[in-house]
Amino acid sequence: MKHDVILHDVAKAANVSIATVSNVVNGKGRVSKTTMKRVQQAIEQLGYAPNLLARHLKTNQSRLIGLVVQTTKPGRIQDNPFYWDLLAGAEEIARDHGFHMILVSMGMPEETLDFVKQRQLDGLLVVGITDHRGEDALFRTLDIPCVYIDSYLNDPRLCQVCVDDQYGGYAATKHLLALGHRRIALLIGDIPMDQLRRYAVLQQRWRGYRKALDEAGLPYDPGLMIRLPTSVQGGYHAAAWLANHNDVSAIFSMSDIAALGLMKGIKDMGWRVPEQVSLVGFDNLFMSGYTLPALTTVSQNIVQKGRVAVKLLMELMDNKCSTSRKVVLPVELLVRDTTTKAHLTDRQ
Amino acid sequence: MKHDVILHDVAKAANVSIATVSNVVNGKGRVSKTTMKRVQQAIEQLGYAPNLLARHLKTNQSRLIGLVVQTTKPGRIQDNPFYWDLLAGAEEIARDHGFHMILVSMGMPEETLDFVKQRQLDGLLVVGITDHRGEDALFRTLDIPCVYIDSYLNDPRLCQVCVDDQYGGYAATKHLLALGHRRIALLIGDIPMDQLRRYAVLQQRWRGYRKALDEAGLPYDPGLMIRLPTSVQGGYHAAAWLANHNDVSAIFSMSDIAALGLMKGIKDMGWRVPEQVSLVGFDNLFMSGYTLPALTTVSQNIVQKGRVAVKLLMELMDNKCSTSRKVVLPVELLVRDTTTKAHLTDRQ
DNA sequence: TTATATTGGTTAAACCTTTAACCAGAGGGT
DNA sequence: ACCCTCTGGTTAAAGGTTTAACCAATATAA
Structure with a gap:
């Protein structure tokens, strides 16, 4: 060539x-x-x-933006359709500005940094970082424009974009409370509760949950946290947990993906949703409205998240001294068919 | 930087x-x-x-592989989680060889070509091309290594990877026939039947369907083709079609994504799956086994498809004169719970 | 002895652009 | 006449790397 x-x-x-x-x-x-x-x-x-290579060499830029994703195993992109939406949105805007997206899977810190330096990436979209893992410092050493997605970093100088996770958790819980539910379990990721701070998004949703409980004058019960992987399988297994907790009449799953599995699990046990268990998810995946019953969930627009992130990055790159701001996109509770009034009739 | x-x-x-x-x-x-x-x-x-820019300028390569995806609107990536799996698989192998993936959305032919030239892409993964749209010629003009995915091109010199779509269609249909179904509808994409050749994958699955019908001595009825978009919404609307065809006892959907919508549509009409309508999908999406009832479907490994494609591309780039081969990955019919024996009891 | 490899390096050109510095000529003001 | 500015270019350096060509010294072979 x-x-x-x-x-x-x-x-x-x-x-x-x-x-x-x-x-x-x-x-x-x-x-x-x-x-x-x-x-x-x-x-x-x-x-x-x-010849862009020559141009870029001369101008010291690559017109390439890295999307830094967390990896399970090094070198292996986490299998989460969530990222595609993000990438699609980002790519759409980037392309309008003559930029392109490239995947950076965050394995070894050294490796990641070298990659960014070698490819001369002009900017980074970093997903799911927290203050509590030292990863934020990593990206600050190489001083290139960064926009942090779903990250909740404390430094006000940083550019961030996320959705109102806390409100989402709050709205979902409040909805269940309004229906009369009192014992509401939380289907959280597969992480120890003392490590929750490391998963900022989950922590925020969890805070919303607590806030709603507080306002209703209900106690927070750590025993109601179901800690299972954020996956269909994980959700499915949550049904077994439910079988041992007959006082629980509703579950708020922090992801639709797990909610789907859970719904299946519950039905496979012969129970009915929502008559015997109410269920709320989070994300509004493309088929969440097409389950039976249709999943009540907190909707977020991930594609838009990608778009906004790149727009912010462009601003950051234009006037370096830009007032770096934090954008919080709205979420919306979509009440569909997996939630109903709490009944007095026990599942027994 | x-x-x-x-x-x-x-x-x-x-x-x-x-x-x-x-x-x-x-x-x-x-x-x-x-x-x-x-x-x-x-x-x-x-x-x-x-500095990779300098190196690449000198060596006339970019170590970048383009993933050419079809776009609905120009500049807008088709919102299909399918692509993420493909990208994840491709990226995994590419990274091992020091390459990286970049998205090329196929809009105007001119534009696409220029992009590949300007960025000096070393190779291309082209998805869903057919002989019948002149697009194949497009990529042959710029002579860089290409691997065609899901493309069914006739030229034996080309490197291709796909799954056994025809067998998949055959197996699904045969399964339904074995259960006693005689009137089996096909939920196909939103395309005129005379344009089917342009959508090679669908055509192959359709051929498998016909073959099974032929072997069973049953006539092919064009009236049984449901032409609706390959999306949850499209599938949902297929239920309305079904309401007007009470002799149809089973539907083979060419994509899980549509099958999910269809299942919802059928249940919303108050009918039962599989007792009143049997249903088979294609793809085995991550949650296809977790619907209720669990979807019977033809499973394909899309991540693996991405992996194999890049491996082929690497071979192609090493020894230019390589015997370009066509890899057909296997599919597997997963019989789950949406298919059962055809009953004599009508839905009336 | 002389011709010839081999070892371990160095020099300089090339890859294709961008861009600062320069220059010739024209026009205008004083 | 002089100085200054403006227009429409040109020249050459620089960006960081690869690589072919070259070279001095030592080892090998005839």
Whole structure:
């Protein structure tokens, strides 16, 4: 894939210097109408396309944006359709600005840093970082524009975008409380409760849950935290937990993905949703409205999250001294069919 | 993001020429043990990382692989979680070889071509092309290694990877036939039947369907083709079609995504799956086993598809003259709970 | 002895752009 | 006449790397 036609060729064809052609291509410098026409014709005729590698080398930029994703195993992207939506949104805006997205899976810190340096990435979208893992410092060492997604970092100088997770948790719980539920379990990720701070998004949703409980004058019961992996399988197994907790009449799953599995698990036990167990999810995945019964859930727009993140990054790159701001996108409780009034009739 | 330490600095520190450092970095050329040690120490100490832009400019390659995806609107990636799996698999292998993936959304042909040329992409993964749209020719003009995914191109010189779509369609249909179903509808994409050739994957599955019908001595009835978008919504609306075709006792949906919507639609009409309608899907999405009833479907491994595609691409790039081969990955019919014996009792 | 490899390096050109510095000529003001 | 500015370019350096060509010294072979 050798570059067939280069600046030099166009220059010769139009009988001007290389610099002039470059100026025409970039719309910079001073060049008369007539020569511009001549150059443009030559470009058209020869089918010239600039060699971005050379340009980038010279200008010290790559027009590449890294999407830094957490990995389970090093080198293996977490299998979560969530990321595709994020990438799709980001790519859409990036492309409009002449940028492109590239995946950076965060394995070894060293490795990650080297990668960013070697590829000369112009900016980073970092997903799911917290203050409590030292990862934030990592990205601050290489000083390139960063936008943190779903990260809840304390430093006010940082650019961040997330949704109102806490409100989401609050709204979901409040909805269940309003229906008369008193013992509401929380299907949380597969993490020790004392490590919750490391998973900022979950922590926020959890806080919303607690807040709603507090307002209702109900006690917070750690025994109601179901700690299972955020996956369909994880959710499915939560049903077994439920079987041992007959006083629990509702579950708030912090992800739709787990809620789907849970719903299946509950039904496989022969129980009915929502008559015997009410269920609320989080995310509103593409098929969450098409389960039976349709899942009540807190909806967030992940594609939009990707879009906004890149827009912020662009601002950050334009005027370096920009007032770095934090954007909180709204969430919306979608009441569908998996929640209903708490009954006095026990599942026994 | 200026490159702080370059070859030059290392050379000075180790008291050798730039070329020698380059040789050490790349493991080429001839350099004695002792100097190698000295250079490596200098590299370590200064924290040198090669500037890939410069390297790539010199070597005429970018170590970037494009994933060419179809777009609905130009510049907008089709919102299909399918692509994430593909990308995840591809990225995994690519990274092992020092390559990275970049998205190329296929809008205007000109634009796409320019992009590949400008970014100097080393290879392309092209998804869902057919002989019948002139797109294949497009990629052949720029002669860079290509692997076609889900494409069914006739040219034997091309490298292709797909799954056994036809067998999948055959197995699904045969399964339904074995259960006694005679009127089996096909939930196909939102395309005119005379355009089916343009959607190779669907055509293959359709052929499998027909083959099974033929073998059973049953006629092919075009009236049984349900042409609705491949989406949850599309599937949902298929239920309305079903309401007008009471002789149909089973539906084979060519995608799980539509099958999920369809299942919801059927249940919303008050009918039961599988007692009144049997249902088979295609893909085995991550939650297909967790619907209620669990979806019977033809399973394919999309991540693996991405992996194999990149492996093929690497071979193609190593020995240019490689015997370009076509890899067909297996599919597997997973009989779960949405299919049962055809009953004589009508839905009326 | 002389011709010839081999070892361990160095020099310099090349990859294709961008861009600062320079320059010739024209026009205008005093 | 002089100085200054403006227009429309050109020249050349620089960006960081790879690599072919070269070279001095030592070892090997005839």
